[in-house]
Amino acid sequence: MTRGRKAALAGLTLLLAGIFAVAFTVLPRWYLQSNGAEAVAEPAAATTPKIKARLFYVSEDGLRLAAVEREVPFADGTLAQARRVVEAQLERPAPPLVTAIPEGTRLRAIYIGNAGEAYVDLTRDVSSAHTGGALAEALTVYSIVNAVTTNLPAVRAVQLLVDGREVDTLAGHVDLRRPLPRGAAWIQEPASPASPATPAPFAPGVEPIPGGVPPPRDLPPQK
Numbered sequence: 001m002t003r004g005r006k007a008a009l010a011g012l013t014l015l016l017a018g019i020f021a022v023a024f025t026v027l028p029r030w031y032l033q034s035n036g037a038e039a040v041a042e043p044a045a046a047t048t049p050k051i052k053a054r055l056f057y058v059s060e061d062g063l064r065l066a067a068v069e070r071e072v073p074f075a076d077g078t079l080a081q082a083r084r085v086v087e088a089q090l091e092r093p094a095p096p097l098v099t100a101i102p103e104g105t106r107l108r109a110i111y112i113g114n115a116g117e118a119y120v121d122l123t124r125d126v127s128s129a130h131t132g133g134a135l136a137e138a139l140t141v142y143s144i145v146n147a148v149t150t151n152l153p154a155v156r157a158v159q160l161l162v163d164g165r166e167v168d169t170l171a172g173h174v175d176l177r178r179p180l181p182r183g184a185a186w187i188q189e190p191a192s193p194a195s196p197a198t199p200a201p202f203a204p205g206v207e208p209i210p211g212g213v214p215p216p217r218d219l220p221p222q223k
Helices: 003-034 078-090 134-151
Strands: 050-058 065-073 107-110 117-121 158-160
Touching: 050 078, 050 134, 065 078, 065 134, 078 107, 078 134, 117 134, 134 158
Parallel strands: 117 158
Antiparallel strands: 050 065, 107 117
């Protein structure tokens, strides 16, 4: 066999090897893609862990706050978890739940001091969009205070700020010049069939109303 024929035979062998490589690697991949099949499965998206938290909404009689267990995103650390709880409390709930917080209110920032006091900074909607009335204002304030202090044992009291500043009140009744402890008096206990509900006593910082508790029309309208 001459040298030229040997070179031609070697070239033909390499060509055939290339054709077989394409047939067994590229073509199967092209076939799978053209038929909508995926050669490699995509990893499943990670889910955000949740925790159970107690949030507070206007009770059916309109005089107190009812605790409702809801899932909120888990966060690492007291400060981060406090933010998640407050954000969940500010959300508009699905009917029949009614929030005591004015629509449009958002969380600007939150701080926690060394003595266990939390400072919750809200947008001005919490005051400018408030319907007024001592009862409605107390329910607004204590829905946030109770949500933070109930779900975060490290926090003993909460002071509300508006647009980064201290305020005397939201609507003229509840004193916000200091951190407020958990208002257990504003939480409705499970009703007993034998005893009718009684009006909630006013917590420190809430002015009493002449003539007793105002009618439910002072409550924020249901959205």
